[in-house]
Amino acid sequence: MRRGFLKNANTPKTKNSEVPTIQDSLAGLKIAGGIEIHGQPLDLGDRIRSDQAPIVCTLPPNAKPDEPVSVCLIWPETTELLQNTQGFPQPLRPQPNEATYRVGESPGKGMGLFAARDLKQGDFILSERALLLTTLSLPLPHSRFAEGASQSDGRVVVPATFNSLDDFERHMKTLVDQMRPVNREAFMSLTVARPHTTDGSGPIHGRIRTNGCSISNLRPGPPGQWKGSDGQYGAILEKISRLNHSCSPNTQSHFDKASLSHSLFAVRDIAVGEELTNNYTPLLDSALQREWSLKSYGIVCRCEACLDPRTSDPRRRRLNNLAPNPAQWILDPRLPDDLIVKQCLEQILLIEKEKLHASRTLYMALSILLIAHVCLGDAKQASFCAARLQRVTWVPYVEKVKLGELLDPASPAYAKRRLWRTRIDRAKAARLFDSHECVVRAFSEFIDPLAFPLVEA
Ligand SMILES: C[S@@+](CC[C@H](N)C(=O)[O-])C[C@H]1O[C@@H](n2cnc3c(N)ncnc32)[C@H](O)[C@@H]1O
Known part of the structure; x- marks a missing residue:
């Protein structure tokens, strides 16, 4: 899993004129397998036609009261994509019989996850549905949003006239309000780390920025229709979002569309008590590139590769080449x-x-x-x-x-x-x-x- 969205105040930046339209060809699409998804269009006033607006819904559809669910904000095309995914909606993968992880304090990093027993490479650690699954772009009232923000010394400087962070916060609150109380409590107990405490993000948006994991396989519409981070999704999870970063992580997760869930696996043998980690930056980047992108999480990484770039960088470069x-x-x-x-x-x-x-x-x-x-x-x-x-x-x-x-x-x-x-x-x-x-x-x-x-x- 890679993090790395909503890192700074430059996003989201979809302009009104760039808002994608539902393709005519999709209008009469039949649902091949799964159950139909119903939801309310997000109220974006006159910024977008209501049938093109992202939809607020709780997924999977028809979930039983004790079944984990995600509150979602998804584009109509993504609704089609899910409904046409074979097997959707599939139940969550059963958790391993024996405890695989525990939540604990990680010195200098806040909370983290730790191995509760020896794990072998490939072992399944946990699966969960996101508390919140949301598109990372919204049509915004001010098309000059992106140009309005600037960065200095790695800190985001937000101009006084800039009101779009409030706007995003307000819409995200609509979603948080729809969560089950227990999920809302879990969401609000997630950490907001610097710089998201000081860059103008509200309490909800700040949590999304600190804890979001990007999802790459929900991008709606044909390739090329969405540019950059537009059309990308992020998930905020109760457990997986607690994983701290390492440039040599020992876990990896993947998002499964059919069950709408993330599953976490050990990528090498892990001893009981060892911290479980994932990566917030591309692994084959140089130490300098990683240092730069980790700044947006307030992280100064002290892993072996960052402490000794003269040994690590040439190896990673060779691997890439x-x-x-x-x-x-x-x-x-x-x-x-x-x-x-x-x-x-x-x-x-x-x-x-x-x-x-x-x-x-x-x-x-x-x-x-x-x-x-x-x-x-x-x-x-x-x-x-x-x-x-x-x-x-x-x-x-x-x-x-x-x-x-x-x-x-x-x-x-x-x-x-x-x-x-x-x-x-x-x-x-x-x-x-x-x-x-x-x-x-x-x-x-x-x-x-x-x-x-x-x-x-
Ligand atoms: C997604 S949260 C991870 C869980 C978090 N530690 C907590 O207490 O809930 C991301 C934040 O954890 C901290 N963090 C993660 N990895 C770190 C690392 N390698 N070194 C220092 N801080 C780290 C940073 O504050 C970062 O913004």
């Missing part, structure tokens, strides 16, 4: 046979050294390493990769690829995969693959197609 291209390698016999294996092993080594298991690079490196061993006809090494990939439970793609049958190196499943021995059997490669795209399509036997853009040339 190493981009194994298995499709090109399969097609070009002039490239060394061990090229991809070497590159992936180097990535994995750097990940171990920097403790960057939460980075998606681990998933990509293991998947590409598996593909390379299959292409080389090495089922033994491929089966080790499949076993390691199975523990990368925090990447939702992993569930979608059939790895189980690859755990046994003697499995006949290997010979059935199109890529089997294609690096050494050139005649087979020539017969099956006449283009880069054709090879990439065959990767779907090992990597979810949604991850493909990362491995294309």
Whole structure:
């Protein structure tokens, strides 16, 4: 999970003229699966047509009184997206039988979460629905909002004429008022940290800024319709929002649309008592870039990587630059046979050294390493990769690829995969693959197609 929205007073900044319209094509869309979502359009006066305004609703629809719910502010297109999500609304994933975490004080960081027992890489820690799930952009009355704010010494300076923070606070209060009393109490007991106590944010908006986790897979409408942070969503959660930041985090969460919930996983082995952490900044950024973005949370990070950037920065840079291209390698016999294996092993080594298991690079490196061993006809090494990939439970793609049958190196499943021995059997490669795209399509036997853009040339 990455934080990093509503960091400063520059957001939200949707202008009236930029407010997206509901596409005509969506107007008569049928609900394929789930239950219909009902809600009240947010009252934004004459800023937007009421059928285009974001909707205030409690989700999932038809929740039982004892079922966790989220108060939401979502664009109409997101309503369609959810209703058309297979399985929506699915129940919350049951919590682990044995306690996995406890809330406690973390010296110098306020409250935090700690491991209540030894956790293994891939262990499921908890799942929860957000107390509040909200769009991060609203059509605002003053289109010059963004230009009006400026920053000095990392502190947001808000001009006297600037009234949009009040506006956002007022609308967010509408949502908080709709929470169940127990959820409202949990929300209001979350921390508001500097600089959100001093930048003009109200008590609700301040809590959203300090505790919000961005959600990337709810963006409504076709790609490109929404720019920058417009169309992005944020979630404020009772437990996951208590996670403090580390540049080498030991947990990762993902948001599942069907159950409308976040699930948290251990990305490496964690000893009982160790603090659970996640990242608020991109992990492969330099220490200087991370220092800058963490300022917006009032954080001066003292992790190993920040204290020793001369060792850490080159490793993270190398990890970012190493981009194994298995499709090109399969097609070009002039490239060394061990090229991809070497590159992936180097990535994995750097990940171990920097403790960057939460980075998606681990998933990509293991998947590409598996593909390379299959292409080389090495089922033994491929089966080790499949076993390691199975523990990368925090990447939702992993569930979608059939790895189980690859755990046994003697499995006949290997010979059935199109890529089997294609690096050494050139005649087979020539017969099956006449283009880069054709090879990439065959990767779907090992990597979810949604991850493909990362491995294309
Ligand atoms: C989402 S809250 C995390 C939970 C919070 N510590 C609490 O008491 O509820 C984010 C805030 O926690 C503090 N924090 C998080 N990570 C930190 C770190 N690595 N070092 C210092 N403070 C940190 C900062 O005040 C930050 O704005």
